[in-house]
Amino acid sequence: MISLFPFDNIREPQKHFMETVYKAISEKKHCIVSAPTGVGKTAAALVPAVKHLLEKKVKRIIFLTTRHTQHRIAIETISRINEKNNISLKIGDIIGKRWMCSQPNADKMRSSDFFEFCKSLRKSDRCEFYMNTRKNSGFTNNAKMVVSQLEKTFSNVERIREFSSELRLCPYEIAIEIIRGADVIICDYQYIFNAGIKAGFLKKSGISLSESVIIVDEAHNLPKRLRDILSARVTTRIIKRSILQAKRYKENEVIPHLVKVQDAMNFLSHNIENEKKVKKQDFLNLLWESQDDYDNVVSEMSDAGERVSEQSRNSYLSSVARFLEFWPKEDAGFVRYIKNEPDNTTLFYNCLDPGLLMGEVISETNSFVLMSATLFPLEMYRDILGFKRDNCYLESYKSPFPEKNRLIQVIPRTTSTFRERNEQQYKSIAKICSDIIASCKGNIALFFPSYAFRNNVLQFIQTEKEILAENKALSREEKDELLKRFKALSNKGAVLLAAASGSFSEGIDLPGDYLKGVVIVGLPLEKPDTEIIELIDYYEKKFGKGRLYGYVYPAMIRSIQAAGRCIRSEKDTGIIVFLDERYVWPLYKKCFPEDWNIEIQPRDYAERIKSFFTSLNKKRLPKNS
Structure with missing residues (x-):
């Protein structure tokens, strides 16, 4: 199996990761793996699955991800495996149908509306893209030609769209046809978990889940995605x-x-x-x-x-x-x-219970591999998703990045608890944030429990750096422009303000000098509304861990996920600050990764940050000859 590994060097955690996945698939069991950025999760999950594919023990590998960038990484990994081992695994890549559609403004529609819109156009022969692709239940000559061309190379969704658009073909239908002959399929969660989409997808693509391995990337998002599908x-x-x-x-x-x-x-x-x-x-x-x-x-x-x-x-x-x-x-x-x-x-x-949906798919599938940097605690994910204790391996790994490259602080001087939200608290938080911003050399991101909380603090923040604020009303294009601006300011430094529950807390990569610090302001606990109270009660009755599973752990996962925006490679350096007194309480403190060397800094936080960056600069200075 090691010979299949597509890179020159293999880290010890990757080797152990691969052995666990291989064993799970061999036994038709499942595994849940928590591995931080840098471990190399994609290769470690794909290699043992490919080994089983080559041994003809499974027929398909399905790689599920919510991130478009991860599609590219998975394709590159399989391409490297092929090149190194002189094999020819075929790849099929697909995203949500409306994101692929060539109809004007289809991507602006709600998913339910798009489904009806697409169905109506096809039914009434009003979609030229579909009609140019399929006739009398078969593929047109142009469609066959495009599929043949795309199958010769590793074609991602962008390339499929480009080729299809030139000939006014339906990119979705072309992608599905490529998937029919693919060994490895990369797609969104919806294709496997949304019953309305899943049935048609499996039928059209000829996929049998009982002969497939499903790898779920960013699996900490899975419970919420499953709940949303059933709501x-x-x-x-x-x-x-x-x-x-x-x-x-x-x-x-x-x-x-x-x-x-x-x-x-x-x-x-x-x-x-x-x-x-x-x-x-x-x-x-x-x-x-x-x-x-x-x-x-x-x-x-x-x-x-x-x-x-x-x-x-x-x-x-x-x-x-x-x-x-x-x-x-x-x-x-x-x-x-x-x-x-x-x-x-x-x-x-x-x-409330994602296991209701997950349980059905588990029973149909050969093996699941769930992986993320923030699957804490592993037992919670096993329980709430409906995996049986004797049928699921749980593994976690430490960060491979040098500890000296990061400074992690908890400043227990303020709180975001609801009963203490007042102007004086906002001013105290703003003062500490302003000090940290001034001490951090370069770009820094501040994540808040909510947009409203952020706005209350923002009015008191004092800094000469440009402030860029994310909000949930931003379109994808506007978010991209905001990040582009943030990166462009990295030399003199800028401040990005976002919500810990927003897309910027996990959907962005800012390596190197693009981000030198992250501050998690407060604890992003959900508001204890009717649904959260019911969720806590439900998990208490089912697992005896209602408050932990329904309230505490999800908040800490959001905090740690946001903190993970800093330090994306072994050469990256930066600071991570948790600003709330509750982070030193045993209930929350135990949630931090074991390998994090956290400093409790109630007063000297700014000086410590300055000295950290000063020491890094000294190490970079050339030695006298």
Whole structure:
């Protein structure tokens, strides 16, 4: 197996990682691996899976990732394995269908609307890209030619889109056809876990999960992604838009049903300040008399939504129909509640238990390999995802990067706890942040528990460095521009302000001098609302660890994930600061990686940071000849 390894040097943790994965696949078991940046997770997971593929013990390797950059890394790794060993494993690469679509502004649509939009265009022969690709259930000559060309090389999604667009072909259909003959498939979580997408994907691509190894990258995101797939919501704002849409497109027969749903939501939300739990039957009793009536209305609304999709890119009717389909489903592992906001009310049917969905896929699959830098504690992920204790290996590894390259501090002088959020606290936090910014030579990122908390602190921060602020309303292009600007300022230094729960806390790589410091301001605990309280209660009943699994550990994972933006290679240097008194409490302190040499610095934090950077600069000075 070592001979397959695509790089010259193999680290000891990688060797052990590969042995564990190989053993798990051999025994048709699973493994969950926590390995920090630098261990080389991608190669360590792929090599033993490829070994089994070559031994014909499995037929496919499916590499799941949420990050487009990771697609490229996985493709490069397989390419190196092929080149080094003179073999010819074939790769199929695919991302979400709407991100591949050549229809104008398809990527701007909501996923549910795009699904209906795409279906409608194909059904009515109005998509030239699809029609140019498929005819009479078969591929056109142009499509066959493009597939043949792309199969000769390792084609990522960008190349598939480029080739397909030149000939006005459907990139998604081309990618699926390539996957049919591929040994290694790189794709998003949705293709395996979303039942509505999974069935068609497996059928079209000819994949059998029982003969496949599934590698899940960034697996700390998996529980939330699975919950989201099984959850649904509807708002009074969407209902109002649905009524207007029904009038516009002459779907008048569903308007009384929509009004009834709106009235039911208004009744349930009457006299509540914020939110409250709702029983399944409380909502149903306000709608239609029998289950048959309910089912007929949902079917009627769904059909109307499809007809609207033929004329509009946004089908609000389909959104309402989807929610009504979800509402009568099971109670165990779910929470139903209603929430009031200014001018809008939301009714939720949200999943608490990701194991409900994961368990189904585990039972169908030969082996799972879950990996991330922040799978802590491993036992929690095993439990909540539904792996059996005797059928799942748990492994964790230390960082291979030199400890001398990083300074990790906890400054226990302030707190972000809800009851102590006041102007004086914000000023104290801002003072410490300002000191750290001044002491850090270069770019620095500050991560806050929320955007609102950040704004309260921001007004008191004093710095000569340019401040760049992320917010959740930014488009992907705007985020890219913000990061581009941040990198461009690395010589003189800039300050990036973001939320610990936002996309910048884990979806960005800023190696070398692009980022010299990270400050985690406060503890990013979820607001203890109805859903979080229910989640804690559910995990307490199921595992006896409700507060840990539902509240404490997720917050610490967010903190550590954000801290991981600094020090991305063995040559990187920088500081990581945790700013909250609770980080020294045993409950939270035990969550830090064992190999982190953390300094508790209540007062001399700024001087220590200055001396750290000074010592680094001295080491870089050339010796006298």
